[in-house]
Amino acid sequence: MSKVNGKEVPRGLELGLAGCHVCEKVSPVAEVHCPRCGTHLHMRKPDSITRTLALLIAAAVMYVPANLLPILTSRELGISTESTIIAGMVEFWNTGAYPIALVIFTASILIPLLKIVALLWLCAAAKGLVPHSAKLLGKVYWVTELLGRWSMVDIFVVAILVAMVQLGNYMVITPGSGALAFAGVVMLTMFAAMSFDPKLLWDQLEREEEMSTAQPLPESE
Amino acid sequence: MRTRLSILTWPEPKGGPHRAICHYCDTVHVADPIAEGSRANCVLCGATLFQNRPASLVRVTSFSLTALLLMIVVHTAPFVDMDAAGLRTELTLPGAARALIDEGTPLVGLGVALFTIITPLILAGGLVYVCAPLIFGRLAPGAMFVTRWMSRSEPWNMIEVFLLGVLVSLLKLGKVADLHFGIGFWAFAGLMVCMAAAVAAIDKRELWDRLEVAKGQ
Numbered sequence: 001m002s003k004v005n006g007k008e009v010p011r012g013l014e015l016g017l018a019g020c021h022v023c024e025k026v027s028p029v030a031e032v033h034c035p036r037c038g039t040h041l042h043m044r045k046p047d048s049i050t051r052t053l054a055l056l057i058a059a060a061v062m063y064v065p066a067n068l069l070p071i072l073t074s075r076e077l078g079i080s081t082e083s084t085i086i087a088g089m090v091e092f093w094n095t096g097a098y099p100i101a102l103v104i105f106t107a108s109i110l111i112p113l114l115k116i117v118a119l120l121w122l123c124a125a126a127k128g129l130v131p132h133s134a135k136l137l138g139k140v141y142w143v144t145e146l147l148g149r150w151s152m153v154d155i156f157v158v159a160i161l162v163a164m165v166q167l168g169n170y171m172v173i174t175p176g177s178g179a180l181a182f183a184g185v186v187m188l189t190m191f192a193a194m195s196f197d198p199k200l201l202w203d204q205l206e207r208e209e210e211m212s213t214a215q216p217l218p219e220s221e
Numbered sequence: 222m223r224t225r226l227s228i229l230t231w232p233e234p235k236g237g238p239h240r241a242i243c244h245y246c247d248t249v250h251v252a253d254p255i256a257e258g259s260r261a262n263c264v265l266c267g268a269t270l271f272q273n274r275p276a277s278l279v280r281v282t283s284f285s286l287t288a289l290l291l292m293i294v295v296h297t298a299p300f301v302d303m304d305a306a307g308l309r310t311e312l313t314l315p316g317a318a319r320a321l322i323d324e325g326t327p328l329v330g331l332g333v334a335l336f337t338i339i340t341p342l343i344l345a346g347g348l349v350y351v352c353a354p355l356i357f358g359r360l361a362p363g364a365m366f367v368t369r370w371m372s373r374s375e376p377w378n379m380i381e382v383f384l385l386g387v388l389v390s391l392l393k394l395g396k397v398a399d400l401h402f403g404i405g406f407w408a409f410a411g412l413m414v415c416m417a418a419a420v421a422a423i424d425k426r427e428l429w430d431r432l433e434v435a436k437g438q
Binding site for chain 1: 239240241242244245246247248249264265266267268271301303305306308310311312313316317318319320321324325326328329330332333336337365368369372373376377379382383385386387389390392393394396425426429433
């Protein structure tokens, strides 16, 4: 039970009730499948923390080639230049296009990194390894889910440049191997965010509250 | 009775009590009907439980139908023409995905096609297919199956991200080439607005309640 203004409010876990992830109908978890839409019911997302961590580790590993390998190669009058995500951003900055440089920096470098860090923090908090406010971290999770897709912008830029800059001998742009790694990072962090269950944050909070309010054992005589 | 269903706002399915569980903190609420235009929040953590959107079905249907029509324009008319080095190239939506597939990164190209073409099509087409018959209280064959797939594909719709990508690339190319916006670009901007409006026009809970009621007719 959680308390709101001194009044106790029940949680699904205590009543054995689960909200369907697809159609939101609330049914006893013992029914296994949602009576309305047939989706498998579960109290918490299965192996939430293990899955999230596995996907995060994969994303962190992919983050290295995503930034080191060229995301595109441009061949201008026979001279090839490979450019990474960071190089593309620096180029915008140097030519005075500060707003675009900031957009690229935010979407391609900051958001994936912040997502990985935020989800690691959420997993640690759900395990009780760091002190946390479940309400605040719930908002962090919401933002993480919301922003994830915007990192894909660099992949779209590559696609558009490759499609448009096909000017024969003058200038040709081809995609680099970094593009696959970067798309991988974005998708892996999106899957990681989807597999994390924010209810675990409140479960942990409840466990901590129980521990602190538990009566000390009576002294034996 | 069937014709009056469309006028009725958010019907309540049989049985009950109807409950809502907060996705964030697992608090169980009694889901009483709320007025059109208002939202229900979780008493513990404040997250939105559900919203009652005004004229939901009519709005979803019209916005997603418009989105479908705009998709035809987006796929046939060029986004941007570029004049450089005496050559003219043009960008189309399928052209961007195909360029990546042709130039040696087929996986990324398929991803781009999935996020900008296939998912928006599933969403807009699915919403029309499911919601238009619901206006008359009817259930389209396989409507529940389609709705499940729509909620699965929703996070992968990246229309607005692609539009940002178009703007960034144009700023990159604007210095070296002459660019002309085509009909496709404006249609795409409209498509983005319509998709966002269509998805936001009905709460998931309301859609499923309506499906359940229509099924029981």
